[in-house]
Amino acid sequence: MTTRKDFDAIIVGAGQAGPSLAGRLAQAGRKVAIVERKLFGGTCVNTGCTPTKTLIASAYVAHKARTAKSYGIDVAGPVTADMKALKARKDSVLLKSRNSIESWLRDMENCTVFTDHARFESPTEIRVGEEAITAPQIFLNVGGRAYVPDMPGVKEVPFLTNTSLLDLETLPRHLVVVGGSYIGIEFAQAFRRFGSEVTIVEMASRLTHREDEDVSATIKEILEKEGIHIRLNAECIQLHSDPQGVSVHVTCEEDGTPTTASHVLLAVGRTPNTDDLGLEKAGVAIDDKGYIQVDDQLRTNVPGIWAMGDCNGKGAFTHTAYNDFEIVAANLLDNDPRRVSDRITTYGLFMDPPLARVGMTEREVRESGKPALIGTRPMTKVNRAVEKGESDGFMKVLVDSESKQILGASILGVGGDEAIHCITDVMYARAPYTTIQRAVHIHPTVSELIPTVLGDLKPLQ
Numbered sequence: 001m002t003t004r005k006d007f008d009a010i011i012v013g014a015g016q017a018g019p020s021l022a023g024r025l026a027q028a029g030r031k032v033a034i035v036e037r038k039l040f041g042g043t044c045v046n047t048g049c050t051p052t053k054t055l056i057a058s059a060y061v062a063h064k065a066r067t068a069k070s071y072g073i074d075v076a077g078p079v080t081a082d083m084k085a086l087k088a089r090k091d092s093v094l095l096k097s098r099n100s101i102e103s104w105l106r107d108m109e110n111c112t113v114f115t116d117h118a119r120f121e122s123p124t125e126i127r128v129g130e131e132a133i134t135a136p137q138i139f140l141n142v143g144g145r146a147y148v149p150d151m152p153g154v155k156e157v158p159f160l161t162n163t164s165l166l167d168l169e170t171l172p173r174h175l176v177v178v179g180g181s182y183i184g185i186e187f188a189q190a191f192r193r194f195g196s197e198v199t200i201v202e203m204a205s206r207l208t209h210r211e212d213e214d215v216s217a218t219i220k221e222i223l224e225k226e227g228i229h230i231r232l233n234a235e236c237i238q239l240h241s242d243p244q245g246v247s248v249h250v251t252c253e254e255d256g257t258p259t260t261a262s263h264v265l266l267a268v269g270r271t272p273n274t275d276d277l278g279l280e281k282a283g284v285a286i287d288d289k290g291y292i293q294v295d296d297q298l299r300t301n302v303p304g305i306w307a308m309g310d311c312n313g314k315g316a317f318t319h320t321a322y323n324d325f326e327i328v329a330a331n332l333l334d335n336d337p338r339r340v341s342d343r344i345t346t347y348g349l350f351m352d353p354p355l356a357r358v359g360m361t362e363r364e365v366r367e368s369g370k371p372a373l374i375g376t377r378p379m380t381k382v383n384r385a386v387e388k389g390e391s392d393g394f395m396k397v398l399v400d401s402e403s404k405q406i407l408g409a410s411i412l413g414v415g416g417d418e419a420i421h422c423i424t425d426v427m428y429a430r431a432p433y434t435t436i437q438r439a440v441h442i443h444p445t446v447s448e449l450i451p452t453v454l455g456d457l458k459p460l461q
């Protein structure tokens with residue numbers, strides 16, 4: 001028999017926005033229900049950021065051990081990856097995080113945790129297993145999952161996604177990665193460093209095709225230097241089963257030589273978890289890709305229903321999901337009219353060296369027609385990078401020549417994922433670039449060279 005419980009607020013999904021919002025609402029004395037159907041912490045903690053960055057740390061150690069000789073250090077014997085031990089380390093890191101989120105929510109005053117699939121019955125009622133829960137305010141934080149394209153052969157062969165690849169306890173002989181963007185590149189480099197042969201198959205004409213061409217080209221060079229094969233313009237990918245695993249045809253020509261993979265990873269984007277939420281019963285509007293449509297304060301078209309994180313299509317990162325929580329909490333609880341449009345685009349791609357990005361790309365600046373200045377510097381001219389023996393990449397900053405404000409930056413280089421934040425903060429402050437140029441940064445750091453780049457700006461031709 002269905003039981004019915006009434007709350008002030010229901011949160012669906014315990015990813016990167018839901019738990020923090022539960023905390024704020026419960027603290028404000030609201031009676032809160034949070035529903036999680038699978039793993040507390042969602043994608044980032046369980047199958048995304050945390051496990052990948054933990055594996056990438058192991059891959060970095062392998063790479064350093066293999067190149068130890070060039071630092072004057074002898075490492076006896078071949079460097080090999082113990083996949084079981086790698087996985088155990090990764091699991092222990094993510095389990096701590098998952099468990100701490102779950103126990104925080106379960107111990108939270110004014111908060112009731114439900115662990116089942118949530119589905120709308122009406123705009124104010126949600127069914128969770130045998131229970132019906134109601135609230136005048138409902139917050140959706142349902143995230144997304146790996147997109148599986150309907151490519152020829154995909155139904156006939158075994159393939160991996162970011163979730164299943166993380167569970168491997170043996171090293172793939174040859175990993176073919178379909179998709180040359182964040183997920184594909186991070187996994188490709190890590191598995192190459194663990195010892196797999198790796199091929200990236202990308203249908204666009206370059207890797208990370210949303211980045212500037214110089215960024216894509218340098219990423220390709222770095223990956224190829226480590227022995228990763230890269231097949232671009234792969235417009236006719238077909239998968240066939242093969243006695244040795246999966247054969248992957250890449251070219252449209254019938255006689256093109258296939259690549260034989262022991263494992264295939266699909267890393268071609270994400271799809272939102274909105275198809276099984278009963279949104280039609282609540283009347284919540286989605287776009288043609290399934291993303292929940294929201295306004296600048298993350299309100300859906302139905303009063304009393306909000307959507308935060310990857311499921312609203314306004315961002316696809318942990319920091320954007322968390323910022324969605326901050327926006328909703330500020331508007332509802334703090335009388336602070338924060339907006340999504342206040343957010344400056346920023347993200348990292350955690351290959352080694354990492355790519356860090358903020359604001360506009362050079363291409364976007366050119367397309368905008370704004371009069372602009374540009375400053376660049378190769379990492380070979382950054383002392384710290386040279387001293388570390390990690391001088392691949394470059395930094396590039398674009399400035400509005402009239403307002404003197406920074407329009408955007410790309411740092412592809414060691415430490416770039418940290419150094420970028422001195423640029424980000426000045427962009428949020430809407431201060432002129434000269435603020436950074438006159439700041440004294442510590443020697444020897446990567447950040448130290450950002451004032452130098454800004455001291456040598458040239459008109460963008």
Ligand SMILES: Cc1cc2nc3c(=O)[nH]c(=O)nc-3n(C[C@H](O)[C@H](O)[C@H](O)COP(=O)(O)OP(=O)(O)OC[C@H]3O[C@@H](n4cnc5c(N)ncnc54)[C@H](O)[C@@H]3O)c2cc1C
Pocket residue numbers: 012013014015016017018035036037038039040041042043044045047048049050052116117118119141142143144162183273276277308309310311315316317318319320321350
């Ligand atoms: C391999 C990989 C690496 C990544 N690395 C990074 C990174 O380094 N940095 C970064 O910023 N981002 C990274 N991301 C992206 C990041 O993980 C996501 O942007 C982030 O997790 C989105 O958070 P979210 O709260 O929107 O959704 P999620 O974290 O996906 O959480 C949604 C939760 O809702 C639950 N749920 C869904 N439907 C229902 C339902 N009907 N009922 C109950 N519960 C439901 C799900 O089980 C899940 O726990 C990575 C992603 C992947 C896949």
Ligand SMILES: NC(=O)c1ccc[n+]([C@@H]2O[C@H](COP(=O)([O-])OP(=O)(O)OC[C@H]3O[C@@H](n4cnc5c(N)ncnc54)[C@H](O)[C@@H]3O)[C@@H](O)[C@H]2O)c1
Pocket residue numbers: 149151178179180181182183184186201202203204207208209234237267268269270315316317347348349350
């Ligand atoms: N460092 C990070 O912050 C990080 C890391 C991993 C994932 N993520 C998040 O996960 C999301 C998904 O990442 P992703 O790399 O899967 O997707 P993506 O959308 O960034 O890139 C998909 C890539 O696959 C290619 N592609 C699409 N269909 C293809 C096909 N049929 N054959 C060959 N190539 C094809 C595209 O051209 C593109 O290069 C990202 O939007 C990102 O927000 C973030």
